[in-house]
Amino acid sequence: MAFSSSTKLLLITAFFALASWQQVIAFDPSPLQDFCVADMKSPVRVNGFPCKDPMAVTPDDFFNAAMLDQPRNTMNKFGSLVTNINVTQFPGLNTLGISYARIDYAPLGVNTPHLHPRATELLTVLEGTLYLGFVTSNPNRLFSKVVKKGDVFVFPKAMIHFQMNLDHEKPAAALSSLSSQNPGVITIASAVFGSKPPISDDVLAKAFQVEKKLIDWLQNQFWENTNY
Numbered sequence: 001m002a003f004s005s006s007t008k009l010l011l012i013t014a015f016f017a018l019a020s021w022q023q024v025i026a027f028d029p030s031p032l033q034d035f036c037v038a039d040m041k042s043p044v045r046v047n048g049f050p051c052k053d054p055m056a057v058t059p060d061d062f063f064n065a066a067m068l069d070q071p072r073n074t075m076n077k078f079g080s081l082v083t084n085i086n087v088t089q090f091p092g093l094n095t096l097g098i099s100y101a102r103i104d105y106a107p108l109g110v111n112t113p114h115l116h117p118r119a120t121e122l123l124t125v126l127e128g129t130l131y132l133g134f135v136t137s138n139p140n141r142l143f144s145k146v147v148k149k150g151d152v153f154v155f156p157k158a159m160i161h162f163q164m165n166l167d168h169e170k171p172a173a174a175l176s177s178l179s180s181q182n183p184g185v186i187t188i189a190s191a192v193f194g195s196k197p198p199i200s201d202d203v204l205a206k207a208f209q210v211e212k213k214l215i216d217w218l219q220n221q222f223w224e225n226t227n228y
Contacts, residue, residue, distance in 0.1 A: 028097035028118070028180050037061040038091035048181070049087060049094050062092040071173065072104040079109025079165070087181040099181055105130070105165035105172040112187060113162045119183035121155040121176050123163070128172025134161035160188060194222030 028048075037057050038049035052061070064085060072081045086099035093099060099119070103111055105128065113135075123132070125147050133144025134155045146166065147153055155161040157179070165172040192199065193215075201215040208215070 028095070030097070031095040035062075035092070036095040038087055038094035040091055049091070051094070052091070064090045064092075066090075066100075066102075068100075068102045068175065071171065072102070074104050074106035074109055074171065078112055079106035080104065080111045080163075082111065086178075086183065093181045096181060097179060099178045099183055101176045101178065103163065103174045103176060105163070105174075107165060107167055107169050107171060109165045109171075111163040112189060113160050114185055114187045115158055115160045116155075116178060116180070116183040116185055117158050119178040119180035120157040121161070121178050121183070123153050123155065123174050123176045125149050125151050126173040126175055128170060129166045130163045130172055130174065131166050132161070132163040134159040190222055193218045196223075198223070 033051075033054075035054070035057070036049075036051040037054075039052040040049065042050045044050045066083070066085050066089075068083065068085070072083055074081050081104045083102040083104075084099070085093075085101060087093045090099075103123075105111065127149055129146060129148050131144065131146050132153055133142055135142050136159060145153065163174065192204065198219050201212045201219065204215045204219075205212045
C-alpha cells in the first residue's frame with residue numbers, strides 16, 4: 001500500500017508526538033490549577049495526594065520551618081544523615097514536582113549507594129569536600145568526581161549514586177533538590193540483603209558468585225540491624 005508524501009509526513013509527526021508525550025508523562029504530572037496543597041487527612045487514595053479545599057489554604061501551607069541551616073546528628077554506623085523535605089513533611093509541595101533534602105556527613109561519613117526511582121537530584125556542597133558519583137545502566141559506567149564547597153553535581157533519575165566525606169576530621173554538608181514531590185529511595189545494600197521476606201540465598205549466592213554462608217551472614221546483619 002503506497003502512501004503520499006503528505007501522509008508519510010503526518011505519520012512521522014504523529015510518531016514523534018506520541019514519543020514526546022510518553023516522555024512527558026514519565027515525570028510528575030503538571031498541575032492543572034495554581035496549587036494543590038495535599039489533604040493528608042483525606043481517605044481518598046490517588047496517585048499523589050488529593051487537594052485541600054483551596055478556600056481553606058493559608059500562607060502556612062507554603063511554609064516549612066525545616067531549619068536546614070542547622071547541622072544534624074550523624075552518630076550512626078554510616079556517619080551520615082539525610083533530612084528530607086518532601087510532600088509528606090510539606091503538603092504544599094503536592095503536584096509541584098519538587099522536593100528538597102539536607103545531607104550531613106561525619107568525618108569519612110558515607111551516604112551509601114542508593115537511587116531515587118522518581119527523581120533527578122541536583123546536589124550543592126555547603127561545607128567540606130565530597131567524593132561522589134553515579135553508575136549508569138549496563139554496562140555500568142561510573143562517573144565520579146571530588147567536589148568542594150559551592151560545587152554542584154547532578155545525579156540522573158534512577159541512577160545508583162553515593163557521596164563520601166573525604167575529610168578525616170571535619171564534617172561536611174550538602175543540599176539537594178529533587179525533581180519529584182516524592183522521589184522515593186532504594187538503598188542498594190539493604191534492598192538486596194535486608195528485604196522482608198529475604199531474597200533466596202541461592203539466588204544471591206549465584207548472583208554474587210560467593211558461598212551461601214556469606215550470604216546468610218550478610219542477611220543476618222541486615223535483619224538484626226533495623227536501622228539499615
